[in-house]
Amino acid sequence: MSRLLEIKNLDVSFEQEQGLARALRGVDFLLSSGETHALVGESGSGKTVTSMAIMGLLPIPPGKINQGEILFQGKNLLMLTESEKRILRGKEIGMIFQEPAKYLNPAYKIGEQIAETLMTHFQTDRKAATQQALEFLHLVGLGKNKRVLGSYPHELSGGMKQRAMIAMAICCHPALLIADEPTTALDVTLQLQILRLIHRLKRKFTMGILFISHDLGVVNEISDKISVIYAGKIVESATKNQLFENPLHPYTKLLLLSIPDAAKRGTRLRVIPGTVPDAEHIPAGCSFHPRCPLAEDICHGEIPASIDYDSGHFAACHFVGKKWIDSSK
Amino acid sequence: MLIISTIVFLVIRVIPGDPALVIAGIDASESDIKAIRAKLGTDKPILTQYVDWIWKVMRFDFDTSMISGQPVTQLILERLPLTLTLALMGLVISIFIAIPLGVVSAVKRWSAWDYLGMIFSQIGMAIPSFWLGIILLLLLSVKIKLFPLFGGGTLKHLVLPAISLGIARAAVLLRLTRAAMIEELSKEYVVAARSKGLTERMVNYKHALKNALLPVITIAGIQLGYMLGGAIIIEQVFSLPGLGRLFLFGVYQRDFPLIQGGVVFVAFIFSFINFTVDILYSVLNPRIRIS
Numbered sequence: 001m002s003r004l005l006e007i008k009n010l011d012v013s014f015e016q017e018q019g020l021a022r023a024l025r026g027v028d029f030l031l032s033s034g035e036t037h038a039l040v041g042e043s044g045s046g047k048t049v050t051s052m053a054i055m056g057l058l059p060i061p062p063g064k065i066n067q068g069e070i071l072f073q074g075k076n077l078l079m080l081t082e083s084e085k086r087i088l089r090g091k092e093i094g095m096i097f098q099e100p101a102k103y104l105n106p107a108y109k110i111g112e113q114i115a116e117t118l119m120t121h122f123q124t125d126r127k128a129a130t131q132q133a134l135e136f137l138h139l140v141g142l143g144k145n146k147r148v149l150g151s152y153p154h155e156l157s158g159g160m161k162q163r164a165m166i167a168m169a170i171c172c173h174p175a176l177l178i179a180d181e182p183t184t185a186l187d188v189t190l191q192l193q194i195l196r197l198i199h200r201l202k203r204k205f206t207m208g209i210l211f212i213s214h215d216l217g218v219v220n221e222i223s224d225k226i227s228v229i230y231a232g233k234i235v236e237s238a239t240k241n242q243l244f245e246n247p248l249h250p251y252t253k254l255l256l257l258s259i260p261d262a263a264k265r266g267t268r269l270r271v272i273p274g275t276v277p278d279a280e281h282i283p284a285g286c287s288f289h290p291r292c293p294l295a296e297d298i299c300h301g302e303i304p305a306s307i308d309y310d311s312g313h314f315a316a317c318h319f320v321g322k323k324w325i326d327s328s329k
Numbered sequence: 330m331l332i333i334s335t336i337v338f339l340v341i342r343v344i345p346g347d348p349a350l351v352i353a354g355i356d357a358s359e360s361d362i363k364a365i366r367a368k369l370g371t372d373k374p375i376l377t378q379y380v381d382w383i384w385k386v387m388r389f390d391f392d393t394s395m396i397s398g399q400p401v402t403q404l405i406l407e408r409l410p411l412t413l414t415l416a417l418m419g420l421v422i423s424i425f426i427a428i429p430l431g432v433v434s435a436v437k438r439w440s441a442w443d444y445l446g447m448i449f450s451q452i453g454m455a456i457p458s459f460w461l462g463i464i465l466l467l468l469l470s471v472k473i474k475l476f477p478l479f480g481g482g483t484l485k486h487l488v489l490p491a492i493s494l495g496i497a498r499a500a501v502l503l504r505l506t507r508a509a510m511i512e513e514l515s516k517e518y519v520v521a522a523r524s525k526g527l528t529e530r531m532v533n534y535k536h537a538l539k540n541a542l543l544p545v546i547t548i549a550g551i552q553l554g555y556m557l558g559g560a561i562i563i564e565q566v567f568s569l570p571g572l573g574r575l576f577l578f579g580v581y582q583r584d585f586p587l588i589q590g591g592v593v594f595v596a597f598i599f600s601f602i603n604f605t606v607d608i609l610y611s612v613l614n615p616r617i618r619i620s
Contacts, residue, residue: 057523090526103521106616107539116535117525152615168525 003071004033004208005054005176010068012049012232014279015061021279023049025232025287026068028306031225033175036202036209038223038240040216040255042276046232047212051178054210055095056085073175091121094169094207098181100161104153110137110164111149114171121172136167140197159190166197173205180212195222216259220244228252231277231287234306238313248315250292253325286318294319334386337592338379342585382586386593392586394579401590404575412564412571415487415494416556422495423502424549431506432541435514436533446503453500458559462493462566490567494559498552505548509541516540543614550606554599 007029014021024046031037041047052058054070056077070077072093077085089095097103105113114133118124124132130149138144140163153161162182169177179198183191199222202209213219219226220240227237228251236249247253257270274291277283283290289299298318306316373381385392393400426449434446469489513519514537522536561573572591579587 055524057520086526086528088526089524095521095524097517097521099517102517105518105522105536105540107614108536109615116527116531120525120527120531154616165521 002033003030004035004073005029005031005210006069006071007050007054008069008071010050010053010070011066012046012053012058012063013066014063016280019280022282023063023232023279024053024068025282027229027232027234029227029234029237031176031208031210033208034202034206035225036199036211036223037225037227038211038213038219039227039229040213040219041229042214044276044279045229046279047214047229048180049232050229051095051180051210051212054178055089055093056080056082057089087121090117090169090174091172092174093176093178094172094174095178095180096162096165096169096182099185100165101153101158101185104161104165106153108152109149110151110153110156111146114164114168117168117171132171133167136171137164139201140164140167142167158186159193162186162190162194163197166194166201170201170205170207174207176208176210177202178210178212181214182211183218184213184215191218192221198222216255228255231282232279233287233316234314235288235317236313236315237306238310238315242310242313246310246313248309248313248320249288249317250294250319250325251288252315257325286316293325333596334383334589334593335379337589338382342375382589386589392590394584394587401586404587405572405590405594408570408572408575411487411569412557412560412573415490415560415563415569415571416553418487418491419494419498419556419559420549420553422491423499423552426495426499427502428506428542428545431503431545432510432534432538434503434507435510435541438511443507446507450500450503453496453503456497458493458497459562459566461496462490462563465489465493466567486567486569490560490563490569493566494556494563497559498556502545502549502552506541506545509544510537513537513541539613543610546609546613547606550602550609553602557595557598 007027010024010027010029011022012024014023027046027050029037029039029050039047039050049058053065054072054077058065065078068078072088077088080088104110111130111133114136115126115129118129118132119126122129134144134146134149137148142148142160142163148156148160148164153164156164162185166182177198182198183194186194195218198209198211201207209222211219211223223240225237225239226243227234228243228249229235230251236243236247236252238248243252244256247256251272254270254272258272260269272291277287277290283300285301286292286295286299286304289295292299294317296318302318304316304318306314307320308314309320382392390402394404397404430442430446430449434440434443437443466489514533516537519532519537522532527536557572560571561577563569564571564573565577572595576588576591578584579591
């Protein structure tokens with residue numbers, strides 16, 4: 001499997017009135033082609049900033065990329081000109097968003113919004129583009145009739161809107177699909193349908209998927225690999241099985257313990273005390289130490305390095321293999 | 330409409346002044362004046378006059394002018410084309426200034442264009458249109474003789490009045506366009522449009538602009554109504570024989586049917602414009618279209 005997307009030491013900050021917000025503090029990430037790699041974290045941990053940085057859509061200023069590389073098929077995206085990035089967007093990298101209702105333009109028909117993407121990237125006329133749009137709507141399960149094509153977003157249900165958005169994102173056969181919480185705004189019954197659709201399309205077009213979510217349950221359904229992000233830094237990265245069976249970072253462990261489990265009915269659901277720190281006030285040392293049950297003096301002063309503990313299972317904690325959380329509590 | 334016609338009917342009868350006196354002249358005898366009042370029907374009780382008039386209005390009959398004796402409808406229709414052309418030209422001018430400048434101001438915020446737009450709208454809102462009209466007359470008609478000084482008949486006569494009318498409206502519309510456009514550009518669908526690789530031109534002028542135009546069109550329609558009102562003053566400045574002058578002389582001479590007819594007519598135009606705007610709005614905004 002070739003390296004499709006590789007992020008190296010990406011550091012992004014935002015100049016704000018309250019001070020400098022350090023959104024990403026050296027993110028490292030590797031996504032191979034044809035793989036679904038989930039980026040998991042709480043709100044404000046830097047998931048969306050990462051995806052916007054890949055798309056080249058960070059607002060600069062106030063945003064600033066301080067250092068790092070984003071290699072897509074070997075090219076450093078941060079070195080490209082605006083027009084080179086624009087050609088990549090939509091064609092090589094597609095993106096779907098959390099709330100399709102907001103991310104679809106209310107004033108244009110679905111067919112038009114798909115067709116314009118095709119017309120931008122290929123030398124097709126409107127008629128051919130509309131025909132292709134129809135085929136993609138069929139592919140995402142919206143039927144092969146012209147009704148959806150001629151509908152405005154408000155005329156469709158939430159699930160249909162998300163399907164239409166997916167059709168829009170994959171209509172140019174991108175090598176990479178970024179899915180930013182694509183199921184969060186949907187009903188639970190629809191979530192699974194959309195996840196299966198994304199999985200099916202990934203197989204069909206051999207896309208790599210960067211799947212952004214805060215929900216480990218959803219991530220468990222779809223991903224091959226998982227990276228856990230906390231306060232702008234990846235704290236653990238592993239295959240799905242490694243991560244679920246043997247979490248190494250206390251944050252990951254606590255996240256897993258906070259998933260409701262039918263087998264543990266009647267016991268109190270575990271929550272992680274405290275909240276993600278503001279990007280303006282990131283604690284010194286390991287940024288998780290104020291919430292960590294294992295924290296000792298070293299955690300206050302020293303940022304733990306990310307170390308490969310088991311054939312590609314990375315974690316950044318001082319106490320891997322030395323101390324562990326008692327999950328029975 | 331009924332409320333408006335009632336109010337105007339009452340107001341013009343409350344203000345002092347008797348059309349019979351105007352017609353008869355200063356030297357007329359008491360009996361002459363009484364005869365004229367009887368002929369005009371102003372000697373009848375107010376309620377009778379009111380019922381008579383409303384009954385006629387409902388059949389689109391605005392009565393005849395007390396002074397000239399011509400039907401009010403005919404008088405209005407004679408003067409309407411000029412005033413309507415003037416207002417429409419003013420609207421076109423204000424739209425052609427406001428929308429492009431407002432959009433560019435929003436897209437290139439804090440650029441030279443944006444400051445130019447802001448300065449323009451500040452000045453445009455601050456100066457009264459009749460003053461602008463006089464200045465334009467002085468500069469372009471008296472000094473340079475580019476445009477005729479007064480009179481009507483050709484479109485050239487209407488250019489300066491339309492500009493004086495349009496500038497102030499453009500200033501308001503520009504602010505609105507800029508604000509609407511900035512709001513739309515901050516919406517999520519703009520990010521999605523960029524993520525599809527569309528050019529900035531497409532994102533700005535196709536995706537954001539269509540949504541931003543919705544409030545702009547509503548206000549532009551209302552502005553057209555204001556311009557009909559503004560035309561009354563401007564017609565004085567440029568001595569144009571339009572509706573404004575017609576109504577103004579009607580008021581001077583206490584020509585009751587003319588004033589009443591005029592006000593009802595203008596109210597009708599207002600409603601008609603609002604109706605048209607609503608239709609236009611539903612064409613542009615698919616969300617309120619009735620399926």
